[in-house]
Amino acid sequence: MLTVDGGDLLGWRSDVRRYETLMTAVSRLSYDAVGIGDNDFVDGAQFLGGGIRKHVLPVTSANVRPALPEGDLTYPPFIIVPKDALRIGVIGLATPQSFRFISPRRRFEINIADQARALQQVLASVRKQSDLIVLLHHADMDASIEIARKFSDIDLIIGSHDQTVHKAPVREGQTLIVHTGRNGAYVGHLTLTLNKGHIDQFENRLIPLTDEIADEPIVKGVIEAYYAALRQAVEQTALLTLDGPFQGADTCIPCHEKAASQWRETPHARASQSLIDDNKQDHPECLGCHTTGYGQPGGYRNVQATNHLTSVQCEVCHRVAVTHLQKPQNTAGTVKKVSEGLCVTCHTSVQSPDFHYEEALERVRH
Numbered sequence: 001m002l003t004v005d006g007g008d009l010l011g012w013r014s015d016v017r018r019y020e021t022l023m024t025a026v027s028r029l030s031y032d033a034v035g036i037g038d039n040d041f042v043d044g045a046q047f048l049g050g051g052i053r054k055h056v057l058p059v060t061s062a063n064v065r066p067a068l069p070e071g072d073l074t075y076p077p078f079i080i081v082p083k084d085a086l087r088i089g090v091i092g093l094a095t096p097q098s099f100r101f102i103s104p105r106r107r108f109e110i111n112i113a114d115q116a117r118a119l120q121q122v123l124a125s126v127r128k129q130s131d132l133i134v135l136l137h138h139a140d141m142d143a144s145i146e147i148a149r150k151f152s153d154i155d156l157i158i159g160s161h162d163q164t165v166h167k168a169p170v171r172e173g174q175t176l177i178v179h180t181g182r183n184g185a186y187v188g189h190l191t192l193t194l195n196k197g198h199i200d201q202f203e204n205r206l207i208p209l210t211d212e213i214a215d216e217p218i219v220k221g222v223i224e225a226y227y228a229a230l231r232q233a234v235e236q237t238a239l240l241t242l243d244g245p246f247q248g249a250d251t252c253i254p255c256h257e258k259a260a261s262q263w264r265e266t267p268h269a270r271a272s273q274s275l276i277d278d279n280k281q282d283h284p285e286c287l288g289c290h291t292t293g294y295g296q297p298g299g300y301r302n303v304q305a306t307n308h309l310t311s312v313q314c315e316v317c318h319r320v321a322v323t324h325l326q327k328p329q330n331t332a333g334t335v336k337k338v339s340e341g342l343c344v345t346c347h348t349s350v351q352s353p354d355f356h357y358e359e360a361l362e363r364v365r366h
């Protein structure tokens with residue numbers, strides 16, 4: 001079995017601790033080859049290079065190069081993987097379009113060469129050394145089809161970046177193209193039968209990574225250590241009370257009964273219950289949006305210590321300075337109008353794809 005990843009191992013938001021964990025996990029899973037995607041540069045070419053070296057990741061790309069001083073980060077344009085009697089040539093490639101949303105700051109850390117030219121340069125050499133040619137293509141499906149038309153001796157294209165799930169493989173001439181969609185929701189499992197060095201028959205399965213699939217014990221340990229470190233960091237931050245601790249709605253209710261009675265009817269007031277229902281009440285990756293002040297000085301830490309800060313309460317939206325509590329007429333530092341910018345820190349395109357500020361505001365204001 002050949003195990004590969006098409007790129008975008010890392011994410012779209014800077015988070016070195018998380019990505020260090022991901023790279024550790026991937027190194028334990030013994031991938032044969034890993035492609036490079038736009039998200040992999042989220043924390044810079046230097047960080048990525050350090051991770052690849054430290055975890056000895058089998059990264060390959062024929063056309064994406066960090067524009068760093070010579071010798072800082074190099075990976076091969078292709079990898080030859082011997083599997084049983086076969087030699088499999090795996091080439092990494094990305095379309096410049098797939099890098100179009102990368103931040104300007106990161107953009108000039110990378111050089112992206114023309115795809116067709118880069119492929120042309122390596123194909124003859126890969127063909128000589130391998131029985132089967134696999135392209136890890138960080139691109140949309142259309143771009144992969146175009147490459148398959150131009151370079152007919154590629155046997156298999158494993159696409160990534162395209163966020164759509166393609167249940168059935170696409171056949172373009174001799175080339176088979178598969179895609180597994182986004183966010184690690186599926187593992188693609190492709191079984192090939194070869195005839196005279198070409199793909200004769202295939203069976204493609206997209207396996208959804210549901211809770212029914214047992215955790216790999218070592219990777220689970222790596223991830224749990226990461227969550228433990230996150231919890232500890234949050235606990236420490238919460239104990240810093242530079243801004244004064246969050247008070248909780250009970251403090252406001254005596255003076256703001258009208259606002260509070262409307263708030264109680266909104267899902268915000270029950271946001272912690274949703275985590276309890278999912279048995280995720282301690283999960284550091286859920287609490288930030290489902291509690292009050294998680295990750296901030298004086299904010300939510302855990303149910304025992306901060307039971308009064310469960311769910312999304314008043315201070316998430318209104319902030320509230322201590323001076324307001326001492327002298328209600330003083331509203332300096334207390335936010336009245338809640339900006340769309342604040343809502344979408346939680347109502348992201350992932351969590352709330354249908355979020356419309358104006359409409360949502362009507363359900364929230366009191």
Ligand code: HEC
Pocket residue numbers: 247248249251252253254255256314315318320324325328329330331334335336
């Ligand atoms: C002791 C009573 C009292 C408490 C406690 C109190 N408030 Fe107020 N709050 C007031 C009064 C009175 C006003 C109106 C001030 C004015 O307009 O002169 C006000 C105004 C506000 C405003 C509007 C600010 C503006 O710029 O018009 C917000 C928002 C607010 N409070 C939120 C809160 C929140 C959240 C809490 C709890 C953390 C809280 N208040 C606690 C009495 C209180």
Ligand code: HEC
Pocket residue numbers: 267268270271272273274275288289290291312316317338339340342343344345346347357360361363364
């Ligand atoms: C701290 C994170 C956070 C912020 C900030 C936030 N929300 Fe929410 N919101 C949530 C969570 C979490 C839920 C789901 C609660 C649940 O059911 O568990 C939610 C639910 C909602 C819902 C109900 C959605 C539905 O379809 O039932 C509306 C409407 C909403 N929020 C509007 C807003 C608006 C408007 C703002 C800004 C003024 C805002 N929210 C700010 C976290 C947040």
Ligand code: HEC
Pocket residue numbers: 274275278280283285286287288289290345346347348351352353355
């Ligand atoms: C980036 C912020 C954010 C994070 C992180 C987050 N949520 Fe949410 N969650 C939301 C928002 C916003 C909604 C409301 C979605 C809507 O209806 O628009 C929501 C809704 C929900 C709901 C649906 C409530 C209902 O019954 O309708 C559940 C359950 C839930 N979240 C559980 C979780 C769990 C479990 C995690 C951690 C694995 C998590 N959330 C992480 C923001 C977040």
Ligand code: HEC
Pocket residue numbers: 249252253256259260263268312313314315316317318336337338361364365366
């Ligand atoms: C999800 C965000 C959110 C939460 C949580 C929230 N509010 Fe508000 N609040 C708003 C919005 C939006 C408005 C309307 C602001 C405007 O005038 O546009 C508002 C307005 C107010 C006002 C000013 C009302 C007026 O007529 O001047 C007060 C006071 C207030 N909220 C208190 C509270 C209290 C107390 C709680 C908790 C029990 C609370 N809010 C929870 C979003 C929120």
